[in-house]
Amino acid sequence: MPLIDVGGRVRPGQELDIQAVDQWLKAQGLHLEGDVQVTQYSNDASNWTYRLKYYNADLILRRPPKGSKAKLAHDMVREYKVQKYLAPYYSVTPEMVVLCEDKSVIGCDFYVMKRIKGIIVRRRLPVELNFSKKQVQQLCINMLDKLIELHQVPYQGTELEKIGNGENYCQRQVEQWDRRYDRVQTINVPSFKYVRKWLLANLPENSTTRVIHNDWRFDNLILNAKQPTEIIGVLDWEMATLGDPLMDLGNALAYWVEATDNMIFRSTRRQPTHLQGMFSRKQVVDYYLNKTDLTPQNWAFYEVFGVFRLAVITQQIYYRYYHKHSSNPTVKNFWMVVQALHVRALKLIAQHKIQDHQLAQKYTQKLQGMLRR
16 A cells, blocks of 8 residues: 555446536636546545546545535535635645536535645554654644644634634534434433533533634644655544634544553554554643643543544444444444443543542642631
């Protein structure tokens, strides 16, 4: 497998009418030379992504899957505009080329952007990189710094104000994901009743609004092939919005599998967070908070929400398999992952209660000491 992913054969049933696309692109004034070579990227579980390689241009086309009805889930127009608005303030945003809202071309909206040539890290680091422990740590730091940089983008008074509504973001997110879980629950997974009630009862009183990505993982980053610890691109802006940046961090942390995690979590790992040099989940939070002006009163809320959100996403996938809408054998045991995420959420809540109790005890002892003086 090449170090730089150039895509592969287009999957059956997902063919692109390249003649129609080619004619439309040229009609928009794009000077494209030579025959176009089309490949498809395989790691796109949601929107379909193709590479269009011309003699003088290297482009990426993004379109929704066929038959998708949920516009908010596969909104190409919005995804295009988010990146267009963000580009002047965030240098690792892909450069947008053109947006097509004419469904007569290929039957749906799509957009084209310039391809960023680099390395995309997935479950394992490519062996060719031969990273040392120090380089792994630097990659981890750079990943977190890019998230922090995004959360510092000045959106007020810019077009970015149009991408979302940050007001009551945490409450709206808890309620939305709560409803989603109700729709996909099966008899072999927990109700999450206590976790869901706890989240609603522990909503942050003071929530900051920033530009957030909402799917921050290593496989959405592009690394510089010549200096692989450097991040030169950030992909998949489908869920980006205005919201609480700590929700972004908590969601990212839910995917962060450590080497000491149990077998179920290790089996679901999608990024190389288990390597020596990578931060632990606690170190990730400490690093982020030390480098920002954010001081959450209850960090546990954000981490528990991230775990619950991932449980819902996992259950949504399993629900299709359970009801025989999907025959993918790799998801047949996802109900066990949901069970494990439920246990993790309960443990996080219990740890938070113990810490609160210990703090209360320390405060009481301090107060009693003052009164005795």
